Amino acid sequence: MTPRAEPARQPAAGTETILELQGIGKNFGGLAALAEVSLRIHRGEIYGLIGPNGAGKTTLFNIISGLYQPDTGKFTFAGAACTHRKPHQLAEAGIARTFQNIRLFANMTALENVMVGRHLRTHTGIWGALTRSPAARAEERAIINRARELLNYAGITRPHQTLAKHLPYGEQRRLEIARALATDPLLLALDEPAAGMNATETAALQTLIQTIRADGVTVLLIEHDVKLVMDLCDRLAVLDYGRKIAEGEPATVRADPAVIAAYLGGAAVSEVAA
Amino acid sequence: MDIFLQQIINGLVQGSIYALVALGYTMVYGILGLINFAHGEVVMIGAMSALAVSKGLLSLGLPVVLAMPLGLLAAVAICMALGYTIERVAYRPLRHAPRLAPLITAIGVSIVLQNLAMMFWGREYHAFPPLITSDSHQLGGAVISDLQILIVLTALLIMAGLLLLVHRTNLGRAMRAVAENPAVATLMGVNINGVISLTFMLGSALAAVAGVMVGANYGIVHYYMGFILGLKAFTAAVLGGIGNLRGAMLGGLLLGLIESLGAGYIGDLTGGFLGSNYQDVFAFFVLIGVLIFRPSGLLGERVAERA
Amino acid sequence: MLRRLPDILGRRSRLALTVGAALLLLLPFAVDLSLGRGWVRITDFALLYIMLALGLNIVVGYAGLLDLGYIAFFAVGAYTYALLGSPQFGLHWPVWVVLPLGASLSCLFGVLLGAPTLRLRGDYLAIVTLGFGEIIRIFLNNLNGPVNITNGPQGISRIDPVTVGGFSLGSAHQFAGLEFPSVHLYYYLFLGCTFLVILVSLRLEKSRIGRAWMAIREDEVAAEAMGINTRNIKLLAFAMGATFGGLSGGLFAGFQGFVSPESFGLMESIMILCMVVLGGMGNIGGVVLGGVLLVLLPEAFRHGAGPVQQMLFGKILIDPESLRMLLFGLALIVVMLVRPAGLWPSGRRQRELTADDGVAQQEQETVYDASR
Numbered sequence: 032m033t034p035r036a037e038p039a040r041q042p043a044a045g046t047e048t049i050l051e052l053q054g055i056g057k058n059f060g061g062l063a064a065l066a067e068v069s070l071r072i073h074r075g076e077i078y079g080l081i082g083p084n085g086a087g088k089t090t091l092f093n094i095i096s097g098l099y100q101p102d103t104g105k106f107t108f109a110g111a112a113c114t115h116r117k118p119h120q121l122a123e124a125g126i127a128r129t130f131q132n133i134r135l136f137a138n139m140t141a142l143e144n145v146m147v148g149r150h151l152r153t154h155t156g157i158w159g160a161l162t163r164s165p166a167a168r169a170e171e172r173a174i175i176n177r178a179r180e181l182l183n184y185a186g187i188t189r190p191h192q193t194l195a196k197h198l199p200y201g202e203q204r205r206l207e208i209a210r211a212l213a214t215d216p217l218l219l220a221l222d223e224p225a226a227g228m229n230a231t232e233t234a235a236l237q238t239l240i241q242t243i244r245a246d247g248v249t250v251l252l253i254e255h256d257v258k259l260v261m262d263l264c265d266r267l268a269v270l271d272y273g274r275k276i277a278e279g280e281p282a283t284v285r286a287d288p289a290v291i292a293a294y295l296g297g298a299a300v301s302e303v304a305a
Numbered sequence: 306m307d308i309f310l311q312q313i314i315n316g317l318v319q320g321s322i323y324a325l326v327a328l329g330y331t332m333v334y335g336i337l338g339l340i341n342f343a344h345g346e347v348v349m350i351g352a353m354s355a356l357a358v359s360k361g362l363l364s365l366g367l368p369v370v371l372a373m374p375l376g377l378l379a380a381v382a383i384c385m386a387l388g389y390t391i392e393r394v395a396y397r398p399l400r401h402a403p404r405l406a407p408l409i410t411a412i413g414v415s416i417v418l419q420n421l422a423m424m425f426w427g428r429e430y431h432a433f434p435p436l437i438t439s440d441s442h443q444l445g446g447a448v449i450s451d452l453q454i455l456i457v458l459t460a461l462l463i464m465a466g467l468l469l470l471v472h473r474t475n476l477g478r479a480m481r482a483v484a485e486n487p488a489v490a491t492l493m494g495v496n497i498n499g500v501i502s503l504t505f506m507l508g509s510a511l512a513a514v515a516g517v518m519v520g521a522n523y524g525i526v527h528y529y530m531g532f533i534l535g536l537k538a539f540t541a542a543v544l545g546g547i548g549n550l551r552g553a554m555l556g557g558l559l560l561g562l563i564e565s566l567g568a569g570y571i572g573d574l575t576g577g578f579l580g581s582n583y584q585d586v587f588a589f590f591v592l593i594g595v596l597i598f599r600p601s602g603l604l605g606e607r608v609a610e611r612a
Numbered sequence: 613m614l615r616r617l618p619d620i621l622g623r624r625s626r627l628a629l630t631v632g633a634a635l636l637l638l639l640p641f642a643v644d645l646s647l648g649r650g651w652v653r654i655t656d657f658a659l660l661y662i663m664l665a666l667g668l669n670i671v672v673g674y675a676g677l678l679d680l681g682y683i684a685f686f687a688v689g690a691y692t693y694a695l696l697g698s699p700q701f702g703l704h705w706p707v708w709v710v711l712p713l714g715a716s717l718s719c720l721f722g723v724l725l726g727a728p729t730l731r732l733r734g735d736y737l738a739i740v741t742l743g744f745g746e747i748i749r750i751f752l753n754n755l756n757g758p759v760n761i762t763n764g765p766q767g768i769s770r771i772d773p774v775t776v777g778g779f780s781l782g783s784a785h786q787f788a789g790l791e792f793p794s795v796h797l798y799y800y801l802f803l804g805c806t807f808l809v810i811l812v813s814l815r816l817e818k819s820r821i822g823r824a825w826m827a828i829r830e831d832e833v834a835a836e837a838m839g840i841n842t843r844n845i846k847l848l849a850f851a852m853g854a855t856f857g858g859l860s861g862g863l864f865a866g867f868q869g870f871v872s873p874e875s876f877g878l879m880e881s882i883m884i885l886c887m888v889v890l891g892g893m894g895n896i897g898g899v900v901l902g903g904v905l906l907v908l909l910p911e912a913f914r915h916g917a918g919p920v921q922q923m924l925f926g927k928i929l930i931d932p933e934s935l936r937m938l939l940f941g942l943a944l945i946v947v948m949l950v951r952p953a954g955l956w957p958s959g960r961r962q963r964e965l966t967a968d969d970g971v972a973q974q975e976q977e978t979v980y981d982a983s984r
Binding site: 338339340394395398399402403404405406407408409410412413414415416417419420421423424532536539540543583585586588589590592593596597600 | 672678728729732734735736738739740742743744746747750751754878882885886889893930931934935937938940941942943944945948949952
């Protein structure tokens with residue numbers, strides 16, 4: 032089973048890049064949350080974004096998902112300029128995300144949450160809703176089936192009609208992922224998906240993310256769990272005070288003195304030594 | 306053009322009244338994020354009770370110079386008690402309920418107050434005595450009366466006093482802290498409930514004064530006078546920037562001017578199609594315009610951080 | 613839930629439904645005989661307001677948009693009917709043209725109002741819609757000069773009654789040997805329309821659009837991030853609500869035969885909002901209950917308050933009208949304090965309002981301890 036109902040759309044021919052940021056800057060009041068951030072994410076990779084708290088990681092997420100507009104710079108996604116698009120347009124283009132502080136539809140069931148994710152790729156309108164035409168009913172069945180598939184794919188074990196706010200924490204995180212996958216994204220941006228999880232849950236999450244990638248979705252990941260990031264990511268970027276201070280494969284980044292100084296500190300030294 | 310100055314004067318007078326009422330709305334919204342729908346009714350109660358008390362004192366034989374001020378003081382006290390009660394009974398229990406709930410109770414309080422006033426004082430218009438002598442002065446083609454001067458000066462004085470209170474006293478600092486971030490203010494030892502109650506009482510006191518001014522300015526008071534006035538004053542608060550004290554003052558004065566000039570010139574502007582009976586519509590158009598084009602108001606809004 | 617009852621309970625509830633349907637059909641005669649024809653008329657008004665409340669339920673209950681000026685759409689529908697079917701302009705257009713026209717015009721107003729304002733946060737939207745409602749009322753009240761369009765405060769009277777299939781509901785008719793007075797005929801028309809509106813509401817609620825509305829109500833930011841064009845979807849809710857308002861307004865004008873700006877004020881908007889909120893927001897049964905209570909109770913009160921006071925005190929102490937409004941205001945306060953979800957909330961809404969963190973809280977704590 033794939034996380035995508037339709038075949039992955041091809042980005043502009045001849046390039047492997049799916050998301051490119053050029054010189055992105057964002058100010059809040061006098062504070063530069065991001066400055067001169069440029070990076071390039073390749074199709075099919077798992078790309079990590081790490082850095083101390085306040086480094087600007089979630090701000091970057093908010094920009095590529097359209098919640099914020101950058102003050103400087105631009106970004107392209109799947110070959111198209113996307114800098115000033117609204118969130119729903121970016122979702123339509125193929126960027127889906129989860130949130131650092133889970134933002135599920137708390138009083139809707141797990142199934143309904145994922146069904147809402149299917150809204151984007153379906154089109155029954157008022158007329159269809161009122162007449163319950165065969166096409167409308169067929170689409171509704173398809174939505175339900177797809178939603179159930181995704182709930183299983185994401186490993187939700189509780190009954191599908193459980194209210195989202197009644198799910199255990201780990202399942203809430205998975206539900207957010209399932210909901211995001213329902214939009215058939217090309218790029219899945221996960222904001223601290225492992226936060227608050229124990230070792231077992233984190234391992235299961237790692238497997239899920241690898242499966243998602245294997246099924247054709249590029250993954251962009253913000254995480255503080257260093258081990259998870261090092262194991263999972265093909266490449267990383269490190270942000271500190273809004274600037275990118277390192278980029279590359281995990282081993283390279285881990286040994287980078289600037290990164291060690293800013294973020295990893297003693298832990299990296301002991302890891303390198305071990 | 307000959308009515309221009311007169312409309313300016315009238316507008317400033319009306320605007321001062323709006324400003325005083327707007328302050329009440331803006332302080333409460335800044336702290337609680339709640340539109341105190343009942344505030345307009347408090348203005349009305351202020352006017353009506355001032356009249357009732359003054360009349361009562363007059364009939365007991367007190368001279369006018371004593372009866373009127375005492376009536377005003379009584380109105381202030383009554384309104385402060387009323388403001389306190391409203392907050393305790395209708396808003397405090399719903400502080401964590403969804404936004405719709407306190408809005409509905411606010412509407413309920415507004416209806417209750419209107420109808421209590423109607424039951425006590427009837428549906429008629431009551432004559433309100435002029436507070437001072439009706440001397441007027443010429444000013445470049447326009448007329449300004451002593452009363453109008455008194456209203457504007459009093460309002461300015463009160464506004465200055467309020468700013469002083471909020472920016473130079475401990476209490477004011479506490480109020481600003483609660484308006485910024487109630488959770489943290491509690492941690493710093495501020496008595497949130499006390500500050501909130503005080504904010505309501507302060508706003509209600511201003512409302513009482515405004516009520517008396519309205520009565521004196523128009524010569525009549527009426528059980529329904531609070532509703533439209535409240536709506537317009539809220540518009541003024543939004544115009545200036547909700548939660549922002551200076552904004553409420555500016556917004557009030559501006560709204561008064563817009564209304565006055567608009568009513569004065571609308572006949573000319575629309576070739577006679579619309580008359581000054583459309584005056585009330587101005588406030589609403591201003592409101593819609595502000596919210597669409599500059600939702601944070603002229604001076605910026607100051608609302609508490611809510612997670 | 614109501615719909616699935618027949619499937620769950622089988623024959624017994626099919627019987628119950630049949631009995632219920634029969635009761636509804638016989639109601640006007642029963643009321644006429646026991647309480648008098650005036651009360652049948654009140655029932656007809658109740659049905660109209662229930663339709664209105666159901667329309668507002670889409671806006672407030674489903675999409676979570678606070679509209680305090682909903683009566684404006686009712687007014688547009690009513691005045692459209694009045695202007696096109698009365699001596700005012702001498703026009704007497706057929707009902708089947710005028711009703712949809714009024715509904716469409718209301719829909720247009722809804723879109724015009726909503727387009728710039730639906731992005732405002734909750735309380736601001738409330739005030740703006742309130743202002744809009746007042747603007748409509750002021751214009752209706754004043755557009756009698758220099759050109760007389762709405763006839764100002766006097767309103768428009770001698771409006772054509774609703775005609776269905778050639779015969780007018782304004783006069784009595786004979787069917788199968790039974791005499792059906794005008795108010796009874798209107799009752800059946802409004803009952804049919806109400807069921808139509810209920811059906812539409814149910815279908816919308818359980819549809820892709822209904823889910824999108826609910827998602828927006830829950831968390832607009834997340835909804836937009838999931839690809840929902842929140843602006844358009846909200847506009848859709850507003851437009852649908854306005855359309856129902858306009859439709860009800862047209863029926864109102866035909867029924868009452870007379871419209872004036874008095875019937876379209878803020879108090880009316882608040883009344884409808886209260887039907888939705890007090891009855892049970894988002895729950896069709898609750899809204900119907902709210903409508904029934906808020907039309908019938910005040911009427912019962914109006915008829916009874918005078919005599920009761922006479923009985924108790926020997927004279928009228930308090931004007932029944934003020935007393936009625938006073939109690940209404942108190943009821944608003946009390947119900948919100950005691951049952952903020954309304955008298956008959958949807959199960960979902962009840963859950964929304966209980967401070968219920970469920971399993972998540974405990975799980976989170978255990979996880980935290982284990983990993984650190």
